[in-house]
Amino acid sequence: MKFLCGSATVMRDALSRIADSAMEVCTHENGQRCDGRILPFGGCVYFFFKLWRTDMKQMKLLAALAAAVVVLLGIWMCFRPKGIEGTKDLDIQVIYADESSKDFQISTDAEVLGKALVEAGLIEGEDGPFGLYITTVDGVTADDSLQQWWCVTKSGGRVDTGIDSTPIEDGDHFEITLKTGY
């Protein structure tokens, strides 16, 4: 315990020194402080370490938030959707706007659905911040002006992951339906 307290004190002193150095970066030549608003990088460094120098109650709040982040990260590492290696055969049913449908059989080594469908040339899409967004399936492009979009379901049930993070197993059946209206 003594060792931990000692380490925390040493760390706090070191951070204070770094914060003082960062504060110097944020000081104008005439000695007037810009308080982190003019020099973005120096300001960010200064502000980050200034937080560490606040009182213990605020330190505890920050520590609690950091702990929550670590717990969530742990949960995600344990329970995140994971793909399986090896060859898989998939049944893909494409349902168009007029409710007609076409079936495709795909054999793939990919671990996620998006990669398998792109490799098979069945879908095209745009990479965005949330992952791949399907725009075209089997040559049919969703019309944004009609609020059309492609909906992916697995054996009729909702898929909770993006298409490029949806794991696949041998024999899986997916439907890709052109929906109208958001």
Added chain:
Amino acid sequence: MTTRQIVISGLLAGLLFALQVAMAGLPNIEPVTLLLILYTIYLPKLVPLIVCAFILLEGITYGFGIWWLHYLYVWPLLVSLTHLLRRKSSRVMWTCFSGAFGLSFGALCAIPYALTGGLYAGFSYWVSGIPFDLLHCCGNAALMCALFMPLGRCLSYIAKFLGETSRP
């Protein structure tokens, strides 16, 4: 409610919505949490109207899907919690609060899925979105940390203009 208050509420709701749309391309990095917290602290009487207008605008623009149900309780919950903590003035506290709200956003949104599809469906929905919750936490905390003071000053001017006490 006076005409002035209604007009200011409309403008602030419009600002909230415009900024949300402007930042929609960034994954779960949004100004809504920051602004709603500040509105609740500085303009508590206007916030119910602003939240209703914002939720309605979201539905009209993006459609009234199941995701829209989240908005019906997530943002009012944020406003309620903020109202309870409104006397706090520490930037660090509000930074942690907005970060924690970002972390819990996915879990809150998983509630309708858990109710309709079972606990497993809700859990898997929440787990698959955890990376976005972490981004949400970082984005909320960074925005709050950087803008709590300057935006707070702006809103206190508006509060004075409306004849409200700037802080409880």
